[in-house]
Amino acid sequence: MTFPNDNMTREMLVVEAHIWNHTFNYINSMSLKRAIQLGIPDIIHSHGRAMTLSNLVDALSINNNAKSLDYIFRLMRILIHGGFFNQTRVNDKEEGYLLTLVSCLLLKDEPLSQVPFVQMELDKKFIDPCHSLSKWIKSDDDSSIPFEIAHGKPLFEYDERQPNINRQFIEIMANDSLLVISVMIKNYREVFEGLKLLVDVGGGTGIVAKVIADALLEKNCIVFDLPHVIEGCEGSCHVGGDMFKFIPSTDAILLRQWVLHDRSDEECIKILKKCKEAIPNKEKGGKVIIIDMVLMDRNLEKGDDKSYETQLLCDMFMMAHVSRKERNKQDLAKLFSRAGFRDYNIIPMLGLRSIIEVFP
Incomplete structure (x- = not known):
C-alpha cells in the first residue's frame, strides 16, 4: 500500500492506534477484576478520606517496596482513566485516591453491588x-x-x-x-x-x-x-x-x-x-x-x-x-x-x- 501524502500517513497511525486499543481492551477488564480481587474499593471506602498510594499499599497487606508502589500506581492510573476512581491533592507532596459513583457500585456490602x-x-x-x-x-x-x-x-x-x-x-x-x-x-x-x-x-x-x-x-x-x-x-x-x-x-x-x-x-x-x-x-x-x-x-x-x-x-x-x-x-x-x-x-x-x- 502506498501513502499519497503526509496526511494519509498520520491517518494510518491513528488507525493503527485504534486497532491497538481494541486489541488491548481486555486489559481494562482485567484491571477492574484485579481491583475487586484486591478489595481496593472497600479499602478506600473504609479509609473515609482521600487515600495516598503508600497508605493503600500498606492496607493491601503487600510489601511496601518500590515494585509494589509502582504496580499499584500503574493499576490505579488506568482505573482512574476508566472513571473508577478520582485523584485529589492530599498535601504538598502526595495525591490521594477517592471513590467515584462508579466504584460505589463495586463495594461488596452495597445492596446494588455489581x-x-x-x-x-x-x-x-x-x-x-x-x-x-x-x-x-x-x-x-x-x-x-x-x-x-x-x-x-x-x-x-x-x-x-x-x-x-x-x-x-x-x-x-x-x-x-x-x-x-x-x-x-x-x-x-x-x-x-x-x-x-x-x-x-x-x-x-x-x-x-x-x-x-x-x-x-x-x-x-x-x-x-x-x-x-x-x-x-x-x-x-x-x-x-x-x-x-x-x-x-x-x-x-x-x-x-x-x-x-x-x-x-x-x-x-x-x-x-x-x-x-x-x-x-x-x-x-x-x-x-x-x-x-x-x-x-x-x-x-x-x-x-x-x-x-x-x-x-x-x-x-x-x-x-x-x-x-x-x-x-x-x-x-x-x-x-x-x-x-x-x-x-x-x-x-x-x-x-x-x-x-x-x-x-
Whole structure:
C-alpha cells in the first residue's frame, strides 16, 4: 500500500492506534477484576478520606517496596482513566485516591453491588466460549453453542453442576433488578397507576415485589416462580407454578430482564400467551410490563454511543453463551403480535434497558 501524502500517513497511525486499543481492551477488564480481587474499593471506602498510594499499599497487606508502589500506581492510573476512581491533592507532596459513583457500585456490602456480575463475567469459564466463536460459525451443527463447544455442556446444564455459579447468578439478578426497579419507581411511577394487583413472574424470593409494595402502598404484589425457588419464602404473596402452563389472574404482569431475553422466540410467545390469558383487556387496565434491553437502531436513533456499544457487547455475549440475541423494536413487535397482543409502548429508561408496556 502506498501513502499519497503526509496526511494519509498520520491517518494510518491513528488507525493503527485504534486497532491497538481494541486489541488491548481486555486489559481494562482485567484491571477492574484485579481491583475487586484486591478489595481496593472497600479499602478506600473504609479509609473515609482521600487515600495516598503508600497508605493503600500498606492496607493491601503487600510489601511496601518500590515494585509494589509502582504496580499499584500503574493499576490505579488506568482505573482512574476508566472513571473508577478520582485523584485529589492530599498535601504538598502526595495525591490521594477517592471513590467515584462508579466504584460505589463495586463495594461488596452495597445492596446494588455489581461485584458478583464482574466476578462471574470475567471468570475464565465465561471467557473461554468467546475463543470458540470461529469454530462455532464454521460448524455444520446448527444445534451447537460456543459455550457447549468450550465446556461440553450448554450453559444451564453446566450451571446445575456448579452451585456457586447458580448462587452468583441469583445474586446478580437480585442486585440488577433492585437497581432498575428503584429508578423505575422514582421516575416512572405512572407505569403502575391504576393497578391494584401485580404479579411478578419469575420474581424469585420476592425482593423486587417488596420494594414495589413498600413504595406503592396501594399495590398488592404476588411473586410467581417455580415451587423450589419460592420454597421457604414466608407470606401468602408467593405462588408456585410454571409460567409455561399458567399465570395467576391479575391486573398486570411484570417480566424483568432475566425472564425473556435468553429464551427462544417460541418460548417467549408461549410465556406471553399465558400472560395474556391472566390479564383483562386494555380498556380495563390490563397490561404486561417488561423490563428488558431493546437494541438501538443506530441509523435511526441518536442514542448514547456508550450504551449502544454495551448493547452490542451484550448481543455478542448472548451469541457465545446461549446462542440467542438481544432484540430490537421490530423483533419485539413480531413477538407481541404472534402472542396476540394489539399494542405496545417502549419507554427508554436506563440507556441499556427500557420499560415496555404491552397491551392485549
